[in-house]
Amino acid sequence: xxxxxxxxxxxxxxxxxxxxxDMYDFGQxxxxxxxxxxxxxxxxxxxHHLLGKTGQYDPNKMEITVFTDNRHRKDMMxxxxxxxxxxxxxLDNQFDNSGPTVAGYAQKDPHMRKMEAxxxxxxxxxFRDWExxxxxQHKDIF
Numbered sequence: 001x002x003x004x005x006x007x008x009x010x011x012x013x014x015x016x017x018x019x020x021x022d023m024y025d026f027g028q029x030x031x032x033x034x035x036x037x038x039x040x041x042x043x044x045x046x047x048h049h050l051l052g053k054t055g056q057y058d059p060n061k062m063e064i065t066v067f068t069d070n071r072h073r074k075d076m077m078x079x080x081x082x083x084x085x086x087x088x089x090x091l092d093n094q095f096d097n098s099g100p101t102v103a104g105y106a107q108k109d110p111h112m113r114k115m116e117a118x119x120x121x122x123x124x125x126x127f128r129d130w131e132x133x134x135x136x137q138h139k140d141i142f
Contacts (some may be wrong), residue, residue: 001028003036009043011068016046019073020080025114026130027084037087038063039080045069059074059095081130082123089115 003024007013013020020039027033040063047053047067053076055066064083066076091093094115135141 001033001036004038005040006040008122009068010045011041013041016073016076018118019077022134023081023127023130024084026133027126028079030129031057031084031088033084034091035062036090037084039066040064041066041068041076043068046062055083057083059090061088062090068113078124078127079129081127082119085119085126086115086124088117 002021002072005013005017005020008093024036033113037057038061040116042065044053044067047069052069053067055064056082064080065089066079066083094111
């Protein structure tokens, strides 16, 4: 089951789009997503160039938003892996008893803190495992 990938930015995603789909497919085999999310690449010129938003997940829409401005492709991929773990958490109903994801939610809400820690740990491992597999299967990538 492929995920929907939308480009709502001026960033050319033609090079990264097949990698995103491949990483999603890898996660589908590993985690067994029951439903596919939508992944949207967006531009937000008001986003701070040093400490701005990188990505977010909307559990109601099952949508991952990736902010493209001033980002390296690999960094965007890592953000997607992190947000895909939040998607998995949503499919497991872990968002049911959580508060809104406003500034400071991961510091103030113990349940959300655990979910964020899980997304950092499993998201980074997921990205690393996917990347290592992809590079070993596509040695001509370099």
